[in-house]
Structure formats: C-alpha cells, structure tokens
Amino acid sequence: MIIKSGTHGDGNCAVESAMPLTHNTAEKYVPTGRGDCSYTSVWMAQKTVKKILVIENRAETRNLFLKWLEAEGFYTMGAENGLIGVQRAQEELPDLVISEIMLPKLDGYGVLTTLRQNPATAIIPFIFVTGEVTQADIRKGMELGADDYLTKPCTPEELLRTIRTRLERQATLRQWYAANSQPVQEPPCAGIIRPTAPQCIFPSDPQLSKVFDFIEANYHQSLTLSDVAVAVGYSPSYLTNLVRRQTGQTVQNWIIERRMAAARSLLLETDERVEEIAAKVGYQCMVHFFRQFRRHHGTTPQAWRKLQLTQHKQQ
Secondary structure, three states: OOEEEEEOOOOOEEEEEOOOOOHHHHHHOEEOOOOOEEOOHHHHOOOOOOEEEEEOOOHHHHHHHHHHHHHOOOEEEEEOOHHHHHHHHHHHOOOEEEEOOOOOOOOHHHHHHHHHOOOOOOOOOEEEEEOOOOHHHHHHHHHHOOOEEEEOOOOHHHHHHHHHHHHHHHHHHHHHHHHHOOOOOOOOOOOOOOOOOHHHHOOOOHHHHHHHHHHHHHOOOOOOHHHHHHHHOOOHHHHHHHHHHHHOOOHHHHHHHHHHHHHHHHHHHOOOOHHHHHHHOOOOOHHHHHHHHHHHHOOOHHHHHHHHHHHHHHO
16 A cells, blocks of 8 residues: 655645555445445454544545544544534444544543543543644643644554554553452441451542552552553543542542551551551551551551550450
8 A cells, every 4th residue: 555645734634545445445434425434344343443533623634544544454433523523432432532622612622521521431542633733732631631642744654653552552451450450348347357448448439440440459569640640541630630529639648548448457457567567558668657657547556556456355
C-alpha cells in the first residue's frame, strides 16, 4: 500500500492511496453518505478486533482516519460532533477514542470529561488529534485524562503507532488487574480483631474500584499518587480531583488509611515488633510511621496495642 499524505489549508490531513479497493476491502468498508462508515459482520465475528471511535466534524478527515484504521484491521465507527461521539462511546464501548478538540455541540474537552465521569467509559484510552495546539491545551487535556496528543497534519504511521502504544498499555493494565485482583473477604467490620476487611476501608464506588484495587494490592510497598495514576490510566491531577470529588479524600489519604488498617490488624493479631509491622505495611521510615499512626489514633502503636488487647480480654 502506497500512501502519500498532505494537508488542506485548514490543517486537516489528506491522503492519496495507490492501493486498489479489493473485493475484501470493499466488503468491509461501506460509506453511508453521511460521512460515516459501517462494516459487515465479518469484523464483529473476530473477537480480537479492536473498536475505535473517531470523533471529527470534517467528513473528509473523518473518513480518511477511518480508512487508515480499517486498512490495519480495526473495526471503526465515526461521529460528526461531540454529542454523537459521547452517545456512540457509551453505546458501543470502543477500545479507544480519537477526537478533535474543536467540535460542534460539545467540544473535545467536554467529550473527554463526560466519558471520564461514566464508570463504563472512564478508562477507555483517549487521543486528541487536532490542528492547533498549545502547551496550555496539552496540559488541560492531560489534566482531564487524555492519554495522548497528535497534531494535524499527521501521517498514517504516526496515528497507528500512537494507537498501538495506547492499546498495548491498556492490555498490560488489564493483565495486571487479572493477575492481582482478589475476591473481597467477608469478616465482620465491627470486631476489634478484624479491622482490615477491604469493604470497611474503601467506599463502594464503581468509578473508583480500579483505584482501590491497585491500592489494595500495593499498599505494603512504596506507593505514590503517580503510581496509582499510571496504573489506572489517569493524570495525577485528574485522579486527585476525581477521588476527592467522589470521596472527600485524596489518593494519598486512602493509601494511609489502608496501611493503618493493616497495621492495626498486625498489632492485634501478632506479636511482631512495631518496626517489623511498619515495614510490612509499606513504611521505610519508622519516624514517618509513628507520626502517621499517632495522628490517626492519638497515641503510639505500642500504647494502642496494649489498650486494645486489654479491652478485648475484658470483653
């Protein structure tokens, strides 16, 4: 396939393809006359085919991107404005979204914000492909949760390379979740001796379940806001705002809460030294552990352990 890329005066990509439409290609790519594309069920039957949504108001550019993607084996769908883009994303749940920023009815930032607020679409990789972009635009998009930016004019290679990178990263995260997700245990929350049940620590929020799953699996080692943000596919600032909006606390606060719950359990259920417990729940600095424990419980770990065990014996 020979592709020559160029630009229109408005900065949009243009393409001339020397590849003739074969019977198979024509069978899979069917223009609808609305600047959109539909495909036969041949692609839907292939479970490994990735779905990509292209939100672009210029029909010529939209169809260009769709043809590039279809030629590489992707199942594609198009949308001519932001509102339709959101609707199709929520109905079709694509594996990746490509969007212009300057869109009618709802701009690209609005599309991204809407998708990130819906648990069903919150972690779909999102790439802006736009004509004019500044550092402020990039920063705004990343803070809202965009995964990448491309500027027009772009080449098929640039677009496809960016898409593959994001899909590979998404696949890696899914593998991590599959390998590390653990069933929630059901011990009673009210008991003094069993304070670490995850459902007693983390609120039930589908939009944040992956955040809390990652904290649950990694609180016992060095863990930062950036680590959690990378794992769930958000920017640190967007994740901070999301968690604070949903729970009233920061990501770091939830990490500390989980470590404190684990420390309480070990203090009550084992005779390990406080230094050993601190290391087991993720603290490399004893002073830091003592400071946070006192802040949460009003006393030292040793004094808290003695008081709780005494009360338990009296009961």
